[in-house]
Amino acid sequence: MNQRLRRLFLSLSSCKQPIRTDRHRISQPEAYKRRLKRSREKPATMQVKVGIIGGSGLGDLDILEEKTEKNVDTPFGKPSDVLILGKIKTVHCVLLARHGRGHTIMPTNVNFRANIWALKQEGCTHIIATTACGSLQEEIQPGDIVIIDQFIDRTTKRHQTFYDGCSASPVGVCHISMADPFCRKSREVLLDVVKKLGIRHHEKGTMVTIEGPRFSSRAESLMFHQWGGDVVNMTTVPEVVLAKEAGICYSSIAMATDYDCWKEHEEAVSVEKVLKIMKENANKALSIMLTAIPQIASMDWSDTVKSLRISQEGSVMLPKH
Template sequence: MAAAAAAPAVKIGIIGGTGLDDPDILEGRTEKYVDTPYGKPSDALILGKIKNVDCVLLARHGRHHTIMPTNVNFRANIWALKEEGCTHILVTTACGSLREEIQPGDVVMIDQFIDRTVKRQNTFYDGCYSNLPGVCHIPMAEPFCTKTREVLMEIAKKHGIKCHSKGTMITIEGPRFSSRAESLMFRNWGADVINMTTVPEVVLAREAGICYASIAMATDYDCWKEHEEAVSVDKVLKTLKENANKATSILLTAIPQIGSMDWTETLHNMKCTVQCSVMLPKH
């Protein structure tokens, strides 16, 4: 009888958002500068391990936070992690809360998004890279990996971290924050939290066939809430500093657990979805 195919080796990409990209979580770190068909990623890839699971850390905005949201080369970032062999991408992101019950310091395991970006390249299949011919109409009904999200939620609960098990992220172009009228409109649309980076990152991860999940950290109430100080950079950074350890503790416990699970079927299904989504040019 033929031996069963070995389960794919899990390798985890970690994309760290503002104030959430500390390389010290990795053991045995090495740096690697890479190039991609879509240009250079935001910074060097930091390779290392977390409890014997291979990981690759990338600072979304660069290690010195020099890249504004619109200028993040999302395609290069995801491509570089894919080329490095990442099966999963776990990301952290700061966000504003559009709901009373999501308080600054809370964690939200987002499960949906609304895209309000206007200037970003959101597909690898743009006709410019000959190895990816055609147009990719990737399904996006369930943008985030459910199985990965469940692990993250379970870990957050075990750590006693206040965590919302789902939420809709609205991603705006930035770099400015919303007007009050926009903030109130986004609430009416059903958005729960707001940031500037989930899209197109999650879309590109889907096109790459990678399991993607996001730990969103609420830092403020945006500007919709009366009698509450409107969002400011100072406020965001202060809350992040106080709460960054929450995201770190979730990652340090979740990564070994993800590494010990069998992802064969999940990864196979994601690959098939991508293959079925590409319309090739007619000759």
């Protein structure tokens, strides 16, 4: 079972066909080595397909044409909701509501592994995620967009890898690099778009991801501010980590809704305030994606995807036989 899932995972990490073995069956480590060698020699031909993960207040974005719903399952269970397949102009896209379309799933209970696996299984080469967040710095004002480039993980209860040794897990242990968690090339596209659209934004930022579902205490919020965190949310980790393991180009549009609670003389964060700002700024996210996704699809991503795949495959330690 584990070997079959391992082969499936590797096949989903490229546009090539899964490894086939002859009657004598090549051992998995040997097949892995041959596949890695081939992936370095030949660039994969690929078609861009973009997964869109809608966060708080943006789980039901009306952004796709020719929409169809698809109910899927994964080795890690059901994703948060049905996949909504469609197009933005001519670009194939898949929309998934992170918390369910009725926002019924709290952050700790989001099945991040199923969500990412489902998008990979559907052929997504890219993910653009939206997320509400609190600002930890004076210059990031409510309503601003932050194209985040780093994270600090303060979660405690979440599965952060596909390779955890359970029955659904691919074979091996994965030590994926998180030096650069977010896709640089995707971020460059998003930054180019927000500049052209004249949207107030910040070119980089460190996201502090807390476990939730509660908001931070004032002491915690002040600590994150003093650490140099720029924004705080409850979902970037492990989503970005799993996307990297899956070999997907992942980027995030973070929308500041408040100053959390570190700032004196400022109203503390509340659900009402978050949803109000997200509703007011939903059009920003729509405009960014409607412009960025066709631009992403017009670019050559072969080297980027190949590099991700090599990094992912090279991060997996296989058992010795």
